[in-house]
Amino acid sequence: MKLSPKLKIGIIVVLLIAFFVVLNLTAISKGIKNFFYLISSPIQKTLWRLSNNLSDFLEAISNINKLKKETEETRLQNQELLKELVTLKEIREENKILREALDLGLEKEFKLQIAQVISKDISEDSLIIDKGSKEGIEEGLPVISQQKVLWGRISEVYPNFSRVMLISNKESSFDAKIVNEEEIQGVVKGKGNLKIIFDLIPQEKEIEEGNLLITTSLGGIYPEGLLIGLVKTIKKSDIEPWQQAEIQPFFDLSEAEILFIIIEW
Protein backbone atom coordinates (compact mmCIF):
# COMPACT_ATOMS: atom_id res chain seq x y z
CA MET A 1 0.00 0.00 0.00
CA LYS A 2 1.43 3.36 -1.03
CA LEU A 3 0.64 6.39 1.12
CA SER A 4 -0.17 9.71 -0.51
CA PRO A 5 2.32 12.58 0.21
CA LYS A 6 -0.33 14.53 2.15
CA LEU A 7 -1.03 11.51 4.38
CA LYS A 8 2.70 11.02 4.91
CA ILE A 9 3.10 14.65 6.04
CA GLY A 10 0.05 14.29 8.28
CA ILE A 11 1.47 11.17 9.95
CA ILE A 12 4.87 12.86 10.47
CA VAL A 13 3.22 15.93 12.03
CA VAL A 14 1.06 13.82 14.38
CA LEU A 15 4.07 11.72 15.40
CA LEU A 16 6.15 14.84 16.02
CA ILE A 17 3.42 16.42 18.17
CA ALA A 18 3.03 13.18 20.15
CA PHE A 19 6.81 13.00 20.61
CA PHE A 20 7.04 16.55 21.97
CA VAL A 21 4.03 16.13 24.25
CA VAL A 22 5.58 13.00 25.79
CA LEU A 23 8.97 14.71 25.99
CA ASN A 24 7.63 17.77 27.81
CA LEU A 25 5.21 16.01 30.12
CA THR A 26 7.91 13.78 31.55
CA ALA A 27 11.22 14.68 33.16
CA ILE A 28 13.06 13.64 30.00
CA SER A 29 13.24 17.23 28.71
CA LYS A 30 15.19 18.35 31.79
CA GLY A 31 17.50 15.36 31.36
CA ILE A 32 18.12 16.22 27.71
CA LYS A 33 18.82 19.86 28.51
CA ASN A 34 21.15 18.86 31.34
CA PHE A 35 23.00 16.48 29.02
CA PHE A 36 23.57 19.19 26.42
CA TYR A 37 24.65 21.73 29.07
CA LEU A 38 27.04 19.13 30.48
CA ILE A 39 28.77 18.40 27.18
CA SER A 40 28.80 22.07 26.17
CA SER A 41 29.92 23.63 29.44
CA PRO A 42 33.71 23.34 28.85
CA ILE A 43 33.34 25.08 25.45
CA GLN A 44 30.88 27.61 26.89
CA LYS A 45 33.15 28.47 29.83
CA THR A 46 36.06 29.05 27.44
CA LEU A 47 33.92 31.13 25.07
CA TRP A 48 32.49 33.17 27.98
CA ARG A 49 35.98 33.95 29.32
CA LEU A 50 37.36 34.71 25.84
CA SER A 51 34.47 37.00 25.02
CA ASN A 52 34.78 38.73 28.38
CA ASN A 53 38.45 39.50 27.79
CA LEU A 54 37.89 40.54 24.19
CA SER A 55 35.01 42.86 25.00
CA ASP A 56 37.09 44.48 27.79
CA PHE A 57 39.95 44.96 25.34
CA LEU A 58 37.74 46.44 22.61
CA GLU A 59 36.02 48.70 25.11
CA ALA A 60 39.39 49.96 26.31
CA ILE A 61 40.43 50.81 22.74
CA SER A 62 37.19 52.61 21.95
CA ASN A 63 37.39 54.60 25.19
CA ILE A 64 41.02 55.61 24.96
CA ASN A 65 40.39 59.39 24.83
CA LYS A 66 37.80 59.21 27.53
CA LEU A 67 40.21 57.20 29.62
CA LYS A 68 42.94 59.87 29.32
CA LYS A 69 40.59 62.51 30.67
CA GLU A 70 39.41 60.19 33.39
CA THR A 71 42.97 59.41 34.41
CA GLU A 72 43.63 63.10 34.99
CA GLU A 73 40.51 63.45 37.07
CA THR A 74 41.29 60.27 38.94
CA ARG A 75 44.76 61.49 39.81
CA LEU A 76 43.30 64.55 41.48
CA GLN A 77 40.67 62.51 43.24
CA ASN A 78 43.31 60.04 44.34
CA GLN A 79 45.10 62.57 46.47
CA GLU A 80 41.94 63.49 48.29
CA LEU A 81 41.00 59.87 48.71
CA LEU A 82 44.37 59.03 50.18
CA LYS A 83 43.61 61.41 52.99
CA GLU A 84 40.28 59.74 53.58
CA LEU A 85 41.86 56.31 53.34
CA VAL A 86 43.98 56.89 56.37
CA THR A 87 40.90 57.75 58.37
CA LEU A 88 38.97 54.80 56.95
CA LYS A 89 41.72 52.34 57.77
CA GLU A 90 41.39 53.28 61.37
CA ILE A 91 37.61 52.89 61.18
CA ARG A 92 37.96 49.50 59.42
CA GLU A 93 40.13 48.15 62.16
CA GLU A 94 37.58 49.29 64.66
CA ASN A 95 34.76 47.82 62.54
CA LYS A 96 36.57 44.47 62.27
CA ILE A 97 36.87 44.23 65.99
CA LEU A 98 33.20 45.13 66.42
CA ARG A 99 32.10 42.62 63.75
CA GLU A 100 34.01 39.86 65.40
CA ALA A 101 32.53 40.84 68.68
CA LEU A 102 28.99 40.92 67.28
CA ASP A 103 29.46 37.90 64.95
CA LEU A 104 28.23 39.81 61.86
CA GLY A 105 30.57 38.56 59.08
CA LEU A 106 29.03 38.35 55.60
CA GLU A 107 29.96 34.70 55.28
CA LYS A 108 28.14 34.13 58.53
CA GLU A 109 25.17 36.16 57.35
CA PHE A 110 24.47 33.82 54.43
CA LYS A 111 25.22 30.24 53.56
CA LEU A 112 26.62 30.55 50.04
CA GLN A 113 27.32 28.29 47.08
CA ILE A 114 29.79 29.51 44.46
CA ALA A 115 28.90 29.09 40.76
CA GLN A 116 30.30 29.99 37.36
CA VAL A 117 28.24 31.61 34.61
CA ILE A 118 28.37 29.70 31.33
CA SER A 119 25.83 31.41 29.08
CA LYS A 120 23.09 33.99 28.68
CA ASP A 121 19.74 33.16 27.19
CA ILE A 122 19.01 34.21 23.62
CA SER A 123 15.45 35.37 24.13
CA GLU A 124 15.25 36.62 27.71
CA ASP A 125 17.24 37.94 30.66
CA SER A 126 18.46 34.75 32.23
CA LEU A 127 21.80 33.05 32.76
CA ILE A 128 22.91 29.45 33.05
CA ILE A 129 25.24 28.63 35.96
CA ASP A 130 27.19 25.45 36.56
CA LYS A 131 25.55 24.34 39.82
CA GLY A 132 22.34 22.33 40.04
CA SER A 133 20.19 20.15 42.24
CA LYS A 134 23.16 17.85 42.95
CA GLU A 135 24.78 20.77 44.81
CA GLY A 136 21.61 21.53 46.74
CA ILE A 137 20.31 24.34 44.52
CA GLU A 138 16.56 24.90 44.60
CA GLU A 139 14.16 27.13 42.72
CA GLY A 140 13.74 30.62 44.16
CA LEU A 141 17.17 30.96 45.79
CA PRO A 142 18.72 34.44 45.44
CA VAL A 143 21.87 34.93 43.36
CA ILE A 144 24.37 37.65 44.28
CA SER A 145 27.88 38.72 43.40
CA GLN A 146 30.88 39.12 45.65
CA GLN A 147 29.99 42.77 46.28
CA LYS A 148 26.54 41.77 47.61
CA VAL A 149 24.93 42.96 44.38
CA LEU A 150 21.66 41.23 43.59
CA TRP A 151 21.57 39.45 40.21
CA GLY A 152 18.35 37.48 40.39
CA ARG A 153 16.98 34.19 41.54
CA ILE A 154 17.03 30.56 40.46
CA SER A 155 14.11 29.91 38.12
CA GLU A 156 14.83 26.39 36.92
CA VAL A 157 17.04 23.63 38.26
CA TYR A 158 18.69 20.79 36.34
CA PRO A 159 20.87 18.11 37.95
CA ASN A 160 24.16 19.90 37.17
CA PHE A 161 23.00 23.35 36.06
CA SER A 162 20.52 26.06 36.98
CA ARG A 163 18.83 28.92 35.22
CA VAL A 164 19.06 32.31 36.92
CA MET A 165 16.23 34.73 36.19
CA LEU A 166 17.91 38.15 36.27
CA ILE A 167 16.14 41.00 38.08
CA SER A 168 15.77 42.65 34.67
CA ASN A 169 13.71 39.72 33.40
CA LYS A 170 10.17 40.77 32.47
CA GLU A 171 8.75 38.17 34.86
CA SER A 172 10.76 39.48 37.81
CA SER A 173 9.18 41.79 40.39
CA PHE A 174 9.97 42.21 44.08
CA ASP A 175 9.88 44.68 46.95
CA ALA A 176 12.70 47.16 47.41
CA LYS A 177 13.43 50.42 49.19
CA ILE A 178 15.46 53.56 48.92
CA VAL A 179 17.34 54.44 52.01
CA ASN A 180 17.25 58.22 52.01
CA GLU A 181 16.52 60.45 54.95
CA GLU A 182 13.35 58.39 55.17
CA GLU A 183 12.64 54.91 53.90
CA ILE A 184 10.80 54.78 50.54
CA GLN A 185 9.23 51.46 49.63
CA GLY A 186 8.31 50.32 46.13
CA VAL A 187 8.43 47.47 43.69
CA VAL A 188 11.32 46.69 41.33
CA LYS A 189 10.15 45.35 37.98
CA GLY A 190 12.24 43.90 35.17
CA LYS A 191 11.79 45.51 31.75
CA GLY A 192 13.94 43.11 29.74
CA ASN A 193 17.21 43.95 27.98
CA LEU A 194 19.00 44.34 31.32
CA LYS A 195 16.78 47.27 32.34
CA ILE A 196 14.83 47.68 35.57
CA ILE A 197 12.38 50.20 36.99
CA PHE A 198 11.35 51.11 40.52
CA ASP A 199 7.57 51.35 40.47
CA LEU A 200 4.66 52.07 42.85
CA ILE A 201 6.47 54.84 44.73
CA PRO A 202 3.97 57.09 46.54
CA GLN A 203 3.66 60.55 44.90
CA GLU A 204 4.42 62.46 48.08
CA LYS A 205 7.82 60.78 48.56
CA GLU A 206 10.86 62.70 47.38
CA ILE A 207 13.43 60.69 45.49
CA GLU A 208 16.55 61.96 43.79
CA GLU A 209 18.82 60.76 41.03
CA GLY A 210 21.65 58.71 42.46
CA ASN A 211 19.63 57.34 45.39
CA LEU A 212 20.65 53.83 46.39
CA LEU A 213 18.12 51.03 46.01
CA ILE A 214 18.31 47.94 48.19
CA THR A 215 16.13 44.88 48.77
CA THR A 216 13.69 44.45 51.64
CA SER A 217 12.65 41.21 53.23
CA LEU A 218 8.99 42.18 52.69
CA GLY A 219 8.01 39.71 49.96
CA GLY A 220 10.17 36.98 51.42
CA ILE A 221 11.90 36.55 48.05
CA TYR A 222 15.23 38.15 48.91
CA PRO A 223 17.08 38.85 52.13
CA GLU A 224 17.24 42.44 53.32
CA GLY A 225 19.99 44.83 52.23
CA LEU A 226 21.17 43.42 48.90
CA LEU A 227 22.33 46.13 46.50
CA ILE A 228 20.18 46.67 43.39
CA GLY A 229 21.23 49.91 41.71
CA LEU A 230 21.04 53.68 41.60
CA VAL A 231 18.10 55.87 40.56
CA LYS A 232 18.80 57.11 37.02
CA THR A 233 15.71 59.05 35.96
CA ILE A 234 12.45 59.83 37.75
CA LYS A 235 9.09 59.78 35.98
CA LYS A 236 6.52 61.81 37.86
CA SER A 237 3.09 62.65 36.55
CA ASP A 238 0.22 64.42 38.36
CA ILE A 239 -2.43 62.15 36.88
CA GLU A 240 -0.67 58.97 38.00
CA PRO A 241 -1.17 57.78 41.59
CA TRP A 242 2.41 56.53 41.75
CA GLN A 243 5.76 57.74 40.55
CA GLN A 244 8.28 55.61 38.72
CA ALA A 245 12.06 55.63 38.48
CA GLU A 246 14.42 54.08 36.01
CA ILE A 247 17.24 52.27 37.76
CA GLN A 248 20.84 51.85 36.72
CA PRO A 249 21.45 48.31 37.94
CA PHE A 250 24.73 47.39 39.64
CA PHE A 251 24.91 44.00 37.98
CA ASP A 252 27.05 44.04 34.86
CA LEU A 253 27.06 41.22 32.38
CA SER A 254 30.65 41.92 31.40
CA GLU A 255 31.69 41.17 34.98
CA ALA A 256 29.61 38.02 35.23
CA GLU A 257 31.86 35.10 35.85
CA ILE A 258 31.59 34.02 39.44
CA LEU A 259 28.29 34.36 41.29
CA PHE A 260 27.04 33.20 44.67
CA ILE A 261 23.78 31.47 45.43
CA ILE A 262 22.35 32.15 48.87
CA ILE A 263 21.35 28.75 50.18
CA GLU A 264 20.23 29.99 53.60
CA TRP A 265 19.72 33.37 55.15
Place this chain on the structure above:
Amino acid sequence: MKKILILVIVFYILVLFQISFLVHFNIFDGSFLGWSPNLILIAVILLNIFENPQKNSGYFTAFIGGFFLDIFSGHFLGINFIGFWISILLAISFSIKFILRKYVRTPFFKKA
Protein backbone atom coordinates in the same frame (compact mmCIF):
# COMPACT_ATOMS: atom_id res chain seq x y z
CA MET B 1 24.47 11.91 5.90
CA LYS B 2 27.64 14.00 5.71
CA LYS B 3 25.56 17.11 5.03
CA ILE B 4 23.33 16.41 8.05
CA LEU B 5 26.34 15.98 10.32
CA ILE B 6 27.89 19.22 9.10
CA LEU B 7 24.57 21.03 9.67
CA VAL B 8 24.28 19.70 13.22
CA ILE B 9 27.86 20.74 14.07
CA VAL B 10 27.52 24.18 12.47
CA PHE B 11 24.23 24.92 14.27
CA TYR B 12 25.63 23.67 17.57
CA ILE B 13 28.67 25.95 17.26
CA LEU B 14 26.42 28.83 16.16
CA VAL B 15 24.15 28.55 19.20
CA LEU B 16 27.08 28.27 21.64
CA PHE B 17 28.75 31.25 19.97
CA GLN B 18 25.59 33.30 20.39
CA ILE B 19 24.80 32.48 24.01
CA SER B 20 28.34 32.45 25.40
CA PHE B 21 30.29 34.83 23.18
CA LEU B 22 28.16 37.49 21.52
CA VAL B 23 26.28 38.43 24.69
CA HIS B 24 29.27 40.44 25.93
CA PHE B 25 29.25 42.88 23.07
CA ASN B 26 27.09 45.96 23.48
CA ILE B 27 26.12 46.07 19.83
CA PHE B 28 24.34 42.76 20.28
CA ASP B 29 22.81 43.79 23.56
CA GLY B 30 19.26 43.96 22.39
CA SER B 31 19.63 47.12 20.37
CA PHE B 32 17.37 45.92 17.56
CA LEU B 33 13.69 45.92 18.51
CA GLY B 34 14.69 44.91 22.00
CA TRP B 35 16.00 41.55 20.81
CA SER B 36 19.50 40.45 20.08
CA PRO B 37 19.97 38.95 16.62
CA ASN B 38 19.09 35.29 16.53
CA LEU B 39 21.82 33.68 14.42
CA ILE B 40 20.00 30.36 14.10
CA LEU B 41 16.82 32.05 12.88
CA ILE B 42 18.79 34.09 10.34
CA ALA B 43 20.69 30.98 9.17
CA VAL B 44 17.50 28.94 8.74
CA ILE B 45 15.79 31.71 6.75
CA LEU B 46 18.83 32.22 4.50
CA LEU B 47 19.33 28.49 3.89
CA ASN B 48 15.67 28.08 2.98
CA ILE B 49 15.70 31.05 0.63
CA PHE B 50 18.87 30.07 -1.21
CA GLU B 51 18.16 26.34 -1.40
CA ASN B 52 16.55 24.86 -4.49
CA PRO B 53 12.80 25.23 -3.74
CA GLN B 54 12.12 21.67 -4.90
CA LYS B 55 14.47 20.19 -2.27
CA ASN B 56 13.37 19.51 1.29
CA SER B 57 16.56 19.74 3.32
CA GLY B 58 15.45 23.21 4.49
CA TYR B 59 12.91 21.53 6.77
CA PHE B 60 15.65 19.48 8.34
CA THR B 61 17.71 22.63 8.84
CA ALA B 62 14.72 24.20 10.61
CA PHE B 63 14.32 21.13 12.83
CA ILE B 64 17.98 21.05 13.89
CA GLY B 65 18.11 24.82 14.48
CA GLY B 66 14.85 24.76 16.42
CA PHE B 67 16.02 21.87 18.54
CA PHE B 68 19.19 23.70 19.62
CA LEU B 69 17.24 26.89 20.32
CA ASP B 70 14.79 24.92 22.47
CA ILE B 71 17.64 23.32 24.39
CA PHE B 72 19.61 26.48 25.04
CA SER B 73 16.85 28.99 25.62
CA GLY B 74 14.43 29.18 28.49
CA HIS B 75 11.08 30.86 28.33
CA PHE B 76 10.05 32.77 25.26
CA LEU B 77 6.84 34.79 25.57
CA GLY B 78 6.11 32.73 28.67
CA ILE B 79 6.38 29.44 26.81
CA ASN B 80 8.97 26.84 27.74
CA PHE B 81 8.95 23.45 26.10
CA ILE B 82 11.08 21.49 23.67
CA GLY B 83 9.31 21.80 20.35
CA PHE B 84 8.38 25.49 20.49
CA TRP B 85 11.25 26.78 18.36
CA ILE B 86 11.11 23.69 16.17
CA SER B 87 7.47 24.48 15.32
CA ILE B 88 8.25 28.16 14.70
CA LEU B 89 11.21 27.45 12.43
CA LEU B 90 9.39 24.65 10.57
CA ALA B 91 6.48 27.03 9.95
CA ILE B 92 8.87 29.71 8.65
CA SER B 93 10.66 27.16 6.50
CA PHE B 94 7.34 25.85 5.13
CA SER B 95 6.12 29.38 4.34
CA ILE B 96 9.33 30.27 2.48
CA LYS B 97 9.20 27.04 0.46
CA PHE B 98 5.51 27.55 -0.29
CA ILE B 99 6.07 31.10 -1.57
CA LEU B 100 9.13 30.11 -3.60
CA ARG B 101 7.38 27.08 -5.16
CA LYS B 102 4.10 28.81 -5.93
CA TYR B 103 4.97 32.38 -6.76
CA VAL B 104 8.67 32.67 -7.58
CA ARG B 105 10.41 31.30 -10.62
CA THR B 106 14.10 30.94 -9.92
CA PRO B 107 16.56 30.04 -12.67
CA PHE B 108 18.64 27.01 -11.76
CA PHE B 109 21.50 25.90 -13.94
CA LYS B 110 22.07 22.19 -14.30
CA LYS B 111 25.58 20.84 -14.40
CA ALA B 112 26.70 19.94 -17.88
